[in-house]
Amino acid sequence: MNVSVAVISDLHIGSGAKSKDFSLAGTDAAIDDYLTEFRKFVATEDITADYLLVPGDITNSACKPEFELASERISQIATCLQVPESKILFCPGNHDVDWATIKALGGLNHTESQIIKSKYFNFLDGGVFNRNLAMAKGRFDESPYLVAWEFDDVLVCGLNTSVFDGPDKKPHCGEVRPDQLIEIDRFLAGLGRSDKLKLFIFHHHPLQYLDVTFTAPDFSIMSNAAGLLDVISKYQFDFIVHGHKHIPRFKMEIKDDGHPLNILCAGSFSASLDHKYFEAVGNNFHLIDFHDRCPDSKYVRGSVRTWTHFSGRGWTPSLRRAGVERQQNFGAFLPRPQLVSRLKMTLEQEFSQAQFILWPSFVEKHPEFRYFTNETLRASLKEVSEVMNLVLHEIDALSLEQLVILKG
Secondary structure: OOEEEEEOOOOOEOOOEOEHHHOOOOOOOOEOOHHHHHHHHHHHHOOOOOEEEEEOOOEOOOOHHHHHHHHHHHHHHHHHOOOOHHHEEEEOOHHHOOHHHHHHHOOOOOOHHHHHHHHOHHHHOOHHHHHHHOOOEEOOOOOOOEEEEEOOOEEEEEEOOOOOOOOOOOOOOOEOOHHHHHHHHHHHHHOOOOOOEEEEEOOOOOOOOOOOOOOOOOOOOOEOHHHHHHHHHHOOOOEEEEOOOOOOEEEEEEOOOOOEEEEEEOOOOOEOOOOOOOOOOOEEEEEEEEEEEOOOOOOEEEEEEEEEEEOOOEEEEOOHHHOOOOEEEEOOOOOHHHHHHHHHHHHHHHHOOOOEEEHHHHHHHOHHHOOOOHHHHHHHHHHHHHHHOEEEOOOOOOOHHHOEEEEO
């Protein structure tokens, strides 16, 4: 398989971006040239990708100049990642809705479908967004507001979860209506069966994440999200990427039908976050490496690598306290008692000849443990450590790539 997918979300190009080169003329911003910083970072880390995903809030206020600048900057980002323009894939967010148009048409008795068409005119008018949607099946401004791009190795679907959003809606949670779910099901069935890697992108979050950044309750989870996840699982999509929450997360959900959904909440690539509540969060860039499929379970296997940008420090590997770790694997699942049993047996064998174990070396020698999620491994290793009297050196503070296991 060996497919690499770069992810940048919530750019907020215009008045919401952290840098002058991602803002319109005259906008105050903390950084002068964010793109040059990103180019240097990509070159230093030797990062390339096959696809680039942008799951919404591309602009800050959905005006035409912002979309023109966004098209230029996203194309430049793709170029430095060596991603062909045709493989820049995206969906709109709530900030990509032209609220000025909605207000202007409010008292003129237009139908809902006419207003939807109008409020996405700037988004669909030109640049990379117009060119790449011409290659897709479906539209973001026509029911069921779903598009599909199909390539030789990958199928990517993008859903417009902001389509029913407007200036008077509180909170801006995103919505998928019950009758729309039926149409989405029919649309996905029409794509046919495929063994390709299947990715699904939308903007709003489908899970109620733990939020320690704000004290107020968060009611912005997508309406009918559970139904949407059920449909996505039914058609066995491998990975979901979304934006909206500016704090990144990575989760694996096992649905009722037994299919695992890997879900990346991408945070924000270039919104102004360093001030106010977000000192510990920063901006994020992700690279999802899809390695292969497990020959037994057929689950897709790989890793998510994440870097964080702070205005003072530049790009650095992400810390766990910022929402995601520098590397998180996916693709394996066992009930915890079985995993604990296997880990215990293997660690006992290793400790018969060693005083300490470096986790990366352990996984290299025993690759059957490589693709369990970090949280699954943490929980299982803690159980094993209690039975075997082991010390897991700073397991909650460090990435598993830095873990040292010591005899107690």
